[in-house]
């Protein structure tokens with residue numbers, strides 16, 4: 001039993017170690033629509049501003065327990081690493097939408 005636990009811990013450490021050097025791991029299907037693309041980045045943005053325990057279950061990209069701008073940074077890097085070129089989330093601010101609203 002102890003040996004099995006040790007093997008498990010070593011396996012986890014190995015996984016974590018590998019994962020920390022590969023940003024493509026952060027390219028995940030946060031909105032659960034079956035594909036990994038820029039809408040998953042938008043979904044993280046939405047979850048930061050409007051947290052939803054069900055709809056945002058996968059928005060914690062780095063799995064640190066909170067959905068925040070670090071997750072945004074990570075999924076942006078992950079998508080870039082997997083060939084998706086999304087708008088830089090750093091340029092997106094809710095206030096910007098009012099500026100670019102065609103009605104104004």
Ligand SMILES: [Ca+2]
Pocket residue numbers: 028029030031032033034035036037039040
């Ligand atoms: Ca998706």
Ligand SMILES: [Ca+2]
Pocket residue numbers: 060061062063064065066067068070071
């Ligand atoms: Ca997080």
